[in-house]
Amino acid sequence: xxxxxxxxxxxxxxxxxxxxxxxxxxxxxxxxxxxxxxxxxxxxxxxxxxxxxxxxxxxxxxxxxxxxxxxxxxxxxxxxxxxxxxxxxxxxxxxxxxxxxxxxxxxxxxxxxxxxxxxxxxxxxxxxxxxxxxxxxxxxxxxxxxxxxxxxxxxxxxxxxxxxxxxxxxxxxxxxxxxxxxxxxxxxxxxxxxxxxxxxx
Numbered sequence: 001x002x003x004x005x006x007x008x009x010x011x012x013x014x015x016x017x018x019x020x021x022x023x024x025x026x027x028x029x030x031x032x033x034x035x036x037x038x039x040x041x042x043x044x045x046x047x048x049x050x051x052x053x054x055x056x057x058x059x060x061x062x063x064x065x066x067x068x069x070x071x072x073x074x075x076x077x078x079x080x081x082x083x084x085x086x087x088x089x090x091x092x093x094x095x096x097x098x099x100x101x102x103x104x105x106x107x108x109x110x111x112x113x114x115x116x117x118x119x120x121x122x123x124x125x126x127x128x129x130x131x132x133x134x135x136x137x138x139x140x141x142x143x144x145x146x147x148x149x150x151x152x153x154x155x156x157x158x159x160x161x162x163x164x165x166x167x168x169x170x171x172x173x174x175x176x177x178x179x180x181x182x183x184x185x186x187x188x189x190x191x192x193x194x195x196x197x198x199x200x201x
Contacts, residue, residue: 031181033188034168039195040188043094046198049087056083058197059097062190067106078106078118081150089158094198095168096154098190099175102183109144116143119153122177126152 034040059079064070079097086093096119103120104110110117114124123130123140130137130152137148157175164170172187173179 031184032167032169033184034172034191037188037192039192040092040168043092043195043198047092051198052083052087054198054201055093056080058194058201059083059093061197062097062101062194063106066101066190070106075106078108078146078150081146082154085150085154089154091154091158091161092168094191094194095187096150096157097194098187099153099157099172100150101190102186108146108149111144116140117149118146119149121149121152121156125177126156 056076056079059082060072060076063075063078064072067075078100082093082096082100086096100106100118103115104118106118108118110120112120115122121130121143123143127140133155134148134151137143137152143149143152157171160171160174161168163174169184172184176183
C-alpha cells in the first residue's frame with residue numbers, strides 16, 4: 001500500500017509539472033492584441049470618409065518606411081487602393097496595410113512557395129473560388145498586380161472577420177491558416193505605429 005501511495009503522488013507531481021510547463025505556451029497561443037486594443041478602438045471611431053486623406057498619407061509613409069526601395073508614388077498608389085477597397089468591404093484600412101507589410105514588405109511581385117503578391121494569397125488553396133468572385137482574376141499571375149491582390153486579400157479578411165464575429169485576432173488566425181501569436185503581435189505593432197502617426201498629423 002505504501003508503494004502505491006508514493007507512485008500516485010509521483011504521478012500527480014508529474015502532471016502538475018507538465019501543466020506548469022505547458023500553460024505559458026497555451027496561454028500565449030490564445031493571446032489577444034486587437035480585441036482589447038485602445039489603438040483599434042480609437043480608429044473605429046474615425047473610419048469615415050472625413051479622415052480618408054489622412055489615412056492614405058499615413059499608409060503611404062508607413063509603406064515607404066518599411067520598404068525604402070518603394071517610391072512614394074507607388075506607395076501612395078497602394079495606399080489609395082487599400083483605402084478604396086477597404087471602404088467597399090468595410091474593413092479597417094490600417095489592418096490591411098499592416099498585413100501587406102507583414103506578408104510581403106510591400107513587394108508587389110513577392111512569391112513565397114504557393115503565396116503571391118502584396119498580401120501573399122495562396123492561389124492553390126483558393127483557386128476554386130477566386131475566379132467565381134473575381135472573374136478577371138484567372139491565374140496566379142494576376143495576383144502579382146496590386147489591385148487584384150488587395151481585392152482578394154481584403155475580401156478574405158472580411159470573410160474571416162464575419163466568421164469570427166468581429167474578432168480581429170481570430171480573423172488573422174483564419175487569414176494566416178493557423179494561430180501564430182507572433183504574427184498577431186506583429187500585425188498589431190504595425191497597426192499601432194500607423195495610429196500614432198495618424199494622431200500626430
